Amino acid sequence: xxxxxxxxxxxxxxxxxxxxxxxxxxxxxxxxxxxxxxxxxxxxxxxxxxxxxxxxxxxxxxxxxxxxxxxxxxxxxxxxxxxxxxxxxxxxxxxxxxxxxxxxxxxxxxxxxxxxxxxxxxxxxxxxxxxxxxxxxxxxxxxxxxxxxxxxxxxxxxxxxxxxxxxxxxxxxxxxxxxxxxxxxxxxxxxxxxxxxxxxxxxxxxxxxxxxxxxxxxxxxxxxxxxxxxxxxxxxxxxxxxxxxxxxxxxxxxxxxxxxxxxxxxxxxxxxxxxxxxxxxxxxxxxxxxxxxxxxxxxxxxxxxxxxxxxxxxxxxxxxxxxxxxxxxxxxxxxxxxxxxxxxxxxxxxxxxxxxxxxxxxxxxxxxxxxxxxxxxxxxxxxxxxxxxxxxxxxxxxxxxxxxxxxxxxxxxxxxxxxxxxxxxxxxxxxxxxxxxxxxxxxxxxxxxxxxxxxxxxxxxxxxxxxxxxxxxxxxxxxxxxx
Amino acid sequence: xxxxxxxxxxxxxxxxxxxxxxxxxxxxxxxxxxxxxxxxxxxxxxxxxxxxxxxxxxxxxxxxxxxxxxxxxxxxxxxxxxxxxxxxxxxxxxxxxxxxxxxxxxxxxxxxxxxxxxxxxxxxxxxxxxxxxxxxxxxxxxxxxxxxxxxxx
Numbered sequence: 001x002x003x004x005x006x007x008x009x010x011x012x013x014x015x016x017x018x019x020x021x022x023x024x025x026x027x028x029x030x031x032x033x034x035x036x037x038x039x040x041x042x043x044x045x046x047x048x049x050x051x052x053x054x055x056x057x058x059x060x061x062x063x064x065x066x067x068x069x070x071x072x073x074x075x076x077x078x079x080x081x082x083x084x085x086x087x088x089x090x091x092x093x094x095x096x097x098x099x100x101x102x103x104x105x106x107x108x109x110x111x112x113x114x115x116x117x118x119x120x121x122x123x124x125x126x127x128x129x130x131x132x133x134x135x136x137x138x139x140x141x142x143x144x145x146x147x148x149x150x151x152x153x154x155x156x157x158x159x160x161x162x163x164x165x166x167x168x169x170x171x172x173x174x175x176x177x178x179x180x181x182x183x184x185x186x187x188x189x190x191x192x193x194x195x196x197x198x199x200x201x202x203x204x205x206x207x208x209x210x211x212x213x214x215x216x217x218x219x220x221x222x223x224x225x226x227x228x229x230x231x232x233x234x235x236x237x238x239x240x241x242x243x244x245x246x247x248x249x250x251x252x253x254x255x256x257x258x259x260x261x262x263x264x265x266x267x268x269x270x271x272x273x274x275x276x277x278x279x280x281x282x283x284x285x286x287x288x289x290x291x292x293x294x295x296x297x298x299x300x301x302x303x304x305x306x307x308x309x310x311x312x313x314x315x316x317x318x319x320x321x322x323x324x325x326x327x328x329x330x331x332x333x334x335x336x337x338x339x340x341x342x343x344x345x346x347x348x349x350x351x352x353x354x355x356x357x358x359x360x361x362x363x364x365x366x367x368x369x370x371x372x373x374x375x376x377x378x379x380x381x382x383x384x385x386x387x388x389x390x391x392x393x394x395x396x397x398x399x400x401x402x403x404x405x406x407x408x409x410x411x412x413x414x415x416x417x418x419x420x421x422x423x424x425x426x427x428x429x430x431x432x433x434x435x436x437x438x439x440x441x442x443x444x445x446x447x448x449x450x451x452x453x454x455x456x457x458x459x460x461x462x463x464x465x466x467x468x469x470x471x472x473x474x475x476x477x478x479x480x481x482x483x
Numbered sequence: 484x485x486x487x488x489x490x491x492x493x494x495x496x497x498x499x500x501x502x503x504x505x506x507x508x509x510x511x512x513x514x515x516x517x518x519x520x521x522x523x524x525x526x527x528x529x530x531x532x533x534x535x536x537x538x539x540x541x542x543x544x545x546x547x548x549x550x551x552x553x554x555x556x557x558x559x560x561x562x563x564x565x566x567x568x569x570x571x572x573x574x575x576x577x578x579x580x581x582x583x584x585x586x587x588x589x590x591x592x593x594x595x596x597x598x599x600x601x602x603x604x605x606x607x608x609x610x611x612x613x614x615x616x617x618x619x620x621x622x623x624x625x626x627x628x629x630x631x632x633x634x635x636x
Binding site: 052053065068069074116119120138139140143144147150151153154157158161172 | 500525582605
């Protein structure tokens with residue numbers, strides 16, 4: 001239902017979605033004196049307090065409790081924290097069984113999370129059109145009109161969750177990654193049902209990609225131009241520069257693909273990044289130190305993972321990567337909507353990696369843990385489904401965490417949200433009216449980055465969307481509520 | 484509800500956000516009973532593959548925290564319905580039921596148990612008032628699910 005309360009002299013538009021895991025986010029569109037869009041901002045107003053949540057905890061319990069931060073990617077936090085705590089317990093190299101178990105869990109997570117995003121959230125926009133009414137542009141309509149895509153949505157997700165359960169002990173809240181290794185291996189009984197499904201999953205991922213490429217082909221102008229802007233990109237890459245979503249060194253490139261830095265250890269991140277605070281948002285604005293605030297912002301996530309890597313070590317995804325760049329001019333790819341295409345290539349890569357690991361006998365090994373000499377600090381990165389995730393902990397001699405600093409991928413994409421929304425506002429704001437079309441396009445632009453706006457909360461009784469028009473002096477003149 | 488009915492209790496919410504953990508806490512209480520034919524799951528949020536589990540049951544109870552509304556709890560009958568809201572990672576029970584209906588051709592009886600909460604900050608543990616509401620809500624759910632499934636295996 002929409003409720004529109006009219007006042008007068010619109011100047012500022014505020015969109016305030018409130019959902020369980022994404023918390024409060026609102027979009028403000030500021031008009032200049034002539035009524036044109038000056039800039040737009042996505043405000044993250046719930047993104048606070050979670051680092052304090054960790055202080056005082058024992059280091060060994062952090063990989064489990066840190067998952068409370070996020071309902072979308074608990075596994076990524078679990079593994080990033082475990083990697084940081086490996087450093088704390090003095091372990092620089094895990095046993096093959098431990099590392100491969102964690103990798104398998106991670107690929108299961110990235111597979112299911114990216115699949116959820118693409119099929120459940122993005123597909124209704126893409127297949128029904130950004131202007132389609134809400135009663136059509138949703139997952140239920142998608143199941144009716146495109147049942148095969150609905151099948152992929154449910155079953156690829158389910159497979160990813162089963163991989164997490166087999167490796168993590170539970171499909172949510174895995175507990176198996178511990179400082180210095182893993183507390184279980186993959187039994188044959190757990191492995192074999194997954195082996196039986198994985199080829200079908202790979203096939204469906206490939207079919208989904210073909211389906212999406214056909215969409216891009218038939219909407220090439222929209223794909224190129226919607227909320228499009230150029231940026232730097234950041235991602236972990238492996239030792240050979242290839243895609244590695246679990247571990248590696250940091251690589252940043254500029255908009256033309258030139259290297260800004262590479263081979264950077266996650267432990268050195270403070271030398272390369274500034275986490276800027278701005279008064280109107282609880283979320284920090286990280287940027288690359290050497291480029292400064294105005295030029296140093298960057299994007300992370302599937303598009304960055306593709307743009308930053310030199311190749312992919314699984315054949316089907318590598319062929320798709322080559323085609324992705326060939327069809328986009330060979331240079332780094334920038335359009336916001338290209339995130340979806342890149343996301344599907346990552347999904348295919350994860351499915352292929354899962355298959356490789358399911359046929360690796362190291363997963364049935366019994367050497368699970370390594371111990372070393374305690375250190376006071378642990379820093380680690382992982383490529384979460386939404387991009388590079390930093391975990392940094394200081395631990396005292398009693399084993400208690402005294403300080404935690406997390407840079408989640410949504411934070412890194414902070415400036416990108418604003419650019420995307422600004423572009424949409426300039427193109428779709430008509431006069432002083434908050435139209436359904438404007439709302440829809442703002443939603444689509446934000447959703448391409450799949451933000452996890454707060455790792456937060458929601459409960460029955462909250463409203464998912466509030467839009468407010470404000471005058472030049474900031475006073476609201478109209479509110480639109482979408483319940 | 485009959486003795487042969489398969490019942491699913493889905494408690495969801497984030498226990499790291501105080502009373503948002505009411506759903507998982509209720510699920511834990513129900514799991515402790517060990518009733519036959521009653522499956523219990525907890526999660527941060529509803530997810531699309533829950534549809535596969537729901538389709539295998541005759542009755543489903545969604546248990547969530549409520550920021551507003553009746554105290555100590557409210558029980559509402561749910562029907563399948565489209566999601567007309569701002570689409571995000573949040574999935575409503577009505578939408579899940581619609582997916583089950585659409586994809587699996589099943590329409591289990593469905594209820595929402597909305598337990599009133601009060602505090603939703605980054606802390607673990609329920610507030611005192613929410614704990615009281617939880618006890619009342621679980622008692623009511625046990626009664627509604629019925630003695631037909633209460634016999635021990």
